[in-house]
Amino acid sequence: MEFQTLSSPHSERVNSVSEVMSQVLLALLPAIIAMTYYFGWGLLIKLVLASLTALAAEAAMLWVRSRPICPALLDLSAILTAWLFALATPPLLPWWMTVLGMLFAIILVKQLYGGLGYNPFNPAMAAYVLLLISYPVEMTSWLSPRMLNEHLLGFGETLGAIFQGTLPAGLTWDSIAGATPLNEMRLQLGMNHTVSEIRQGPLWGSYGAKGWEWIGNWILLGGLWMLYKRTITWHIPASMLGSLLLVSLFFFSLDPETHPFGLFHLFSGGAMLGAFFIATDPVTASTTKRGQLIYGAAIGLIVYIIRTWGGYPDAVAFAVLLLNLAAPTIDYYTQPRVVGQGDGQHG
Amino acid sequence: MTLPYSHTPNGRVLWTFEGGVHLPDMKSLSNGTAIAQAEIPSRLVLPLQQHIGQPAEPLVKAGDRVLKGEKIARGAGIVSASLHAPTSGLIREIAHHRIPHASGLTAPCILLEPDGEGRWGELPPPMPEFAGLDPGKVIERIRWAGIVGMGGATFPSAVKLAPGPERAIHTLIINGAECEPYITCDDRLMRERADKIVKGIRILRHVLDVTGECLIGIEDNKPEAIVAMRQALDEEKLEATEVVVIPTLYPSGGEKQLIRILTGREVPSRGIPAHIGIVCHNVATAAAVADAVLEGRPLISRVVTLTGGGIAQPGNREVLLGTLASDLIAWQGGYLPGVDRLILGGPMMGQALGSDQVPITKGGNCLLVPGPGELPDPGPAIACIRCGRCADACPMQLLPQQMYWYARARDMDKVQEYNLFDCIECGCCSHVCPSRIPLVQYYRFAKTSIWGLEAERRKSERARQRHESRQQRLERQEQERKAKLRKKNEALQDKPAAEPAADPKKAAIEAALQRAKEKKAKLAQEGVAPQNTAQLTEAQQRQIREADQRRAEAAPHNETSE
Numbered sequence: 040m041e042f043q044t045l046s047s048p049h050s051e052r053v054n055s056v057s058e059v060m061s062q063v064l065l066a067l068l069p070a071i072i073a074m075t076y077y078f079g080w081g082l083l084i085k086l087v088l089a090s091l092t093a094l095a096a097e098a099a100m101l102w103v104r105s106r107p108i109c110p111a112l113l114d115l116s117a118i119l120t121a122w123l124f125a126l127a128t129p130p131l132l133p134w135w136m137t138v139l140g141m142l143f144a145i146i147l148v149k150q151l152y153g154g155l156g157y158n159p160f161n162p163a164m165a166a167y168v169l170l171l172i173s174y175p176v177e178m179t180s181w182l183s184p185r186m187l188n189e190h191l192l193g194f195g196e197t198l199g200a201i202f203q204g205t206l207p208a209g210l211t212w213d214s215i216a217g218a219t220p221l222n223e224m225r226l227q228l229g230m231n232h233t234v235s236e237i238r239q240g241p242l243w244g245s246y247g248a249k250g251w252e253w254i255g256n257w258i259l260l261g262g263l264w265m266l267y268k269r270t271i272t273w274h275i276p277a278s279m280l281g282s283l284l285l286v287s288l289f290f291f292s293l294d295p296e297t298h299p300f301g302l303f304h305l306f307s308g309g310a311m312l313g314a315f316f317i318a319t320d321p322v323t324a325s326t327t328k329r330g331q332l333i334y335g336a337a338i339g340l341i342v343y344i345i346r347t348w349g350g351y352p353d354a355v356a357f358a359v360l361l362l363n364l365a366a367p368t369i370d371y372y373t374q375p376r377v378v379g380q381g382d383g384q385h386g
Numbered sequence: 387m388t389l390p391y392s393h394t395p396n397g398r399v400l401w402t403f404e405g406g407v408h409l410p411d412m413k414s415l416s417n418g419t420a421i422a423q424a425e426i427p428s429r430l431v432l433p434l435q436q437h438i439g440q441p442a443e444p445l446v447k448a449g450d451r452v453l454k455g456e457k458i459a460r461g462a463g464i465v466s467a468s469l470h471a472p473t474s475g476l477i478r479e480i481a482h483h484r485i486p487h488a489s490g491l492t493a494p495c496i497l498l499e500p501d502g503e504g505r506w507g508e509l510p511p512p513m514p515e516f517a518g519l520d521p522g523k524v525i526e527r528i529r530w531a532g533i534v535g536m537g538g539a540t541f542p543s544a545v546k547l548a549p550g551p552e553r554a555i556h557t558l559i560i561n562g563a564e565c566e567p568y569i570t571c572d573d574r575l576m577r578e579r580a581d582k583i584v585k586g587i588r589i590l591r592h593v594l595d596v597t598g599e600c601l602i603g604i605e606d607n608k609p610e611a612i613v614a615m616r617q618a619l620d621e622e623k624l625e626a627t628e629v630v631v632i633p634t635l636y637p638s639g640g641e642k643q644l645i646r647i648l649t650g651r652e653v654p655s656r657g658i659p660a661h662i663g664i665v666c667h668n669v670a671t672a673a674a675v676a677d678a679v680l681e682g683r684p685l686i687s688r689v690v691t692l693t694g695g696g697i698a699q700p701g702n703r704e705v706l707l708g709t710l711a712s713d714l715i716a717w718q719g720g721y722l723p724g725v726d727r728l729i730l731g732g733p734m735m736g737q738a739l740g741s742d743q744v745p746i747t748k749g750g751n752c753l754l755v756p757g758p759g760e761l762p763d764p765g766p767a768i769a770c771i772r773c774g775r776c777a778d779a780c781p782m783q784l785l786p787q788q789m790y791w792y793a794r795a796r797d798m799d800k801v802q803e804y805n806l807f808d809c810i811e812c813g814c815c816s817h818v819c820p821s822r823i824p825l826v827q828y829y830r831f832a833k834t835s836i837w838g839l840e841a842e843r844r845k846s847e848r849a850r851q852r853h854e855s856r857q858q859r860l861e862r863q864e865q866e867r868k869a870k871l872r873k874k875n876e877a878l879q880d881k882p883a884a885e886p887a888a889d890p891k892k893a894a895i896e897a898a899l900q901r902a903k904e905k906k907a908k909l910a911q912e913g914v915a916p917q918n919t920a921q922l923t924e925a926q927q928r929q930i931r932e933a934d935q936r937r938a939e940a941a942p943h944n945e946t947s948e
Contacts (some may be wrong), residue, residue, distance in 0.1 A: 040712065040721070040741070040742050041740060041741055042725075042726060042727050042739060042740055042741065042742070043726055043727055043729045043738065043740075044488050044489075044737075044738040044739070044740050045727070045738050045763065045832070046488075046491075046738075046824050046826060046827035047729075047731075047734065047735050047736055047738070047811075047813055047816075047826060048733060048734040048735070048813030048816050048826065049727070049729055049733045049734075049736065049754075049756070050409060050567070050733045050761060050763045050813070050817050050818050051760075051761055052736055052764045052817065052818075052819070052822055053407075053817065053818060054775065054818055054819065055819035055822065056768060056771060056820045056821055057821050058820065059771075059820050109767070111768075112512045114768065118773075137569075139533050153769075154769065155767075155768070155769050155771060156769030156770050156771045156772065156821075157769065180857070181652070201555050210810060210888075214499060218707040244768065256515050259786060263574070263900075272778075292835075322772050324772075326772050326773075326774040326777065326785070326787060327785065339891065341930065360503060370788075374785060374804075375654065375783045376778075376783060376806070377405070377657075377783050377784055377805045377808050378404075378642065378646075378652055378655075378781070378782045379642065379652045379653050379654050379655040379808065380654075380655045380805070380808070381437065
């Protein structure tokens, strides 16, 4: 009898890329629900719009490059990019900015470098930075969370705001907009208020800002679930949050009135999302264990530096892109000791 | 963080190795029944190379009748192994036949047609008093028996048992881990023939002059084998020898991994265990050693696991070496419908055979026939997403994703820089890869390419050396020739000038030269310039002269026309 000859191992495989991606998407659900609860329908509309744009751009590029389309769309990586982008941008971002961001992310940052696995930069973060630099006002116009917002927009009103830029009669942008906690803190510190004075304001909750701190909790929950499912390892989230916490604690201990305490940094802006969902993007991150510790710690450090002394209130996207650039070098210098080499004799 | 070691119930330290994967062990499919007895098939195909090293040299020719146990091929050189007739019969021919190889290669084989009687030939005497004998004598017996590593490595055991006087062996490790899923031949062997294995261990201890202890590593998914081996150790009263139960984790049975688990030591890269005072043998090898030394029987059969959802009656069987896979499957009730693969070995490291018309050899521990839907094809590979799961699973702490990248780019220097040759091809990386990339295949490709390049380089190096030595030889010959000539000339100048006249040959030449000169002078007196026409006949010369005269008369016209 004749048989087929495949190369070993012949075992039934235990992982697939689409499984990994769907686990990450699933882990994002608590954060998506929480954000929708606090900031309204905008996020969900953006999720759909960004996902459709990303899939269309991916399919078109694969067609142009004569690559099989279906397997690449089913790996869910384009959807993940879309979701991360949607979560990172303000709820009422004009529709064409979402489309522009996604086209840039998928076409320029991902497919032109060779598609999944070959892009040196995180597509969602590159798109975020492109828009932040080009349209700083729109990219920083957040809403006030539900407890501080008397005019939470309905579904139709949100659609109108996103697609036509119109608000319901009697409402102005100023009446619904709210500064992000990082922006607020930065602004107030700039006006020489002390941290304890600033925290007297209505915006603030128990360790971050109202609404925001709970979104941070739900992101953390999703992240912990991914750790439990071994979708990610602890190295990057722990080192990134750890370094951010340590550095902020250090400056906090030097002068608590001009430097917000550590937990504020972890639960504000993109830190939590960045630590579990963005810096852990395997394609663009460091792959060796020691390298991941360095990679994560450097991101945390740069986030703190830019937040405290830089020109932008938040810096996760910048820090991630900078370290994307350094990842291959970090990997090169942090190779593990191969068994049987060097002075690894035990016992 | 976990400690790199733990303690067994009786206080022994167990070390861990990085990486490894947990697999469904599938052992119950075949380990429930006793080892079936050997049957004699209608023909046996015995490859001359069933081991690492030089192929054996045949001692028989077509038409010879041989008896069971008779040596039919002799090990060629140190690293080689002899071959014995697994049963009595007629040598049909020595010819190329398909061997168990993924590419369906053929190799020289002895084709034996059994007579069905299984008559033993003359065997060497048993050596029950081996403990009083010189280890060299015992090793000689083991070499005679053609024993090789029966866990699959097939390295000649006699070589492994003589690590050299400068390498004292402090620990003997007996590998009963059997970490590959599906395979149960060592499990059954330990359950049923523990006493023989232990006797074999006693012989190995003596031969190696082990100064320290002997550790028998068995994975904890084989409780019956553990009990049987412990009981046999008690009965044999073998001291400083212990069964150590290790956690089930693939590839614990890899030699380097097992040594690490049991001793905490690492075999140096590109080194062998003997470099750190350790020798490791498989349980089946120990049993074969006992057969050879205590009964004078050569290695002519082995236990083979026949398993998988595609075989009617899975189980273990004592198999004469050279039995075709097709015969074995038939004895187990044949294939079930819908099978499309036949794997020699386990699912992780076994090779898929193209045909079942190949023989079982000394290292063949398992035939696995997956049923429909069992061990499915992983499907097409997609791009690497650099998730690093391969690196987490790698028991050698390599970076499989980097090696893949460079192997794909055919950058053979870089892939070696990432320690390609430390890869043991265990398959953990491929198993966990979410992109379903056949990583091990890339490493095999890279290794083979590098070996090819090295062979090529050696060849061109030899050619260069040959060319250079030829150049030198030619130069030397030229110089010798010149030196000779110079000597001759010097010798000529040293001699007095009058002497040449004495030589009649020279005198004749001088006379001829003289005559030619005189003739030239005479022609010159007649007004004829010496021309290159001197050798022509008189008539021809006259014609030429007439032509010259005509030309001289016509000369003025010619000059103007020029």
